[in-house]
Amino acid sequence: MPNYWLFKSEPDTWSWEQQKAKGKAGEEWTGVRNYQARNFMRAMKVGEKGFFYHSNEGREVVGIVEVCALAHRDSTADVDTWECVNIRAVADVPRHVTLDEIKADPKLKDMVLVNNSRLSVQPVSESEFRHICKLGGAKI
DNA sequence: GCCAACGTTGGC
């Protein structure tokens, strides 16, 4: 069974619009310098889906992505320690699901987003994934 | 802009 994920990005640095502009080819999710986050990326399989979340500005889930390349060396790092996957945009979340909504929803109270807000790549349970897709009107 | 939470570093 597939796993689900959440990728966090500050829209000033790398936005959903920029991600979508990369189309089916997708883009490397570079810049992660945290072991937990890296290990989650190592566990990802091609085709697994996740949310694209805007941190700081927005604080909301804005899109659905899928993994399109397994973890490999992060070319922006000067050591071999850091790896990244590639992801591509697959669908918009037409009605953005905000952090406030997520926090207020009992079904989502165990999300890592709520309990460890600093982790930039994180797992999402299947029920959480489905629930947020439904709230956001996402068709995937 | 502030600061709490968290992860990492380095002295001992």
Add this chain to the structure above:
DNA sequence: GCCAACGTTGGC
């Protein structure tokens, strides 16, 4: 191996 100091993230 402990823990204080420091840096970073991200919500507010």
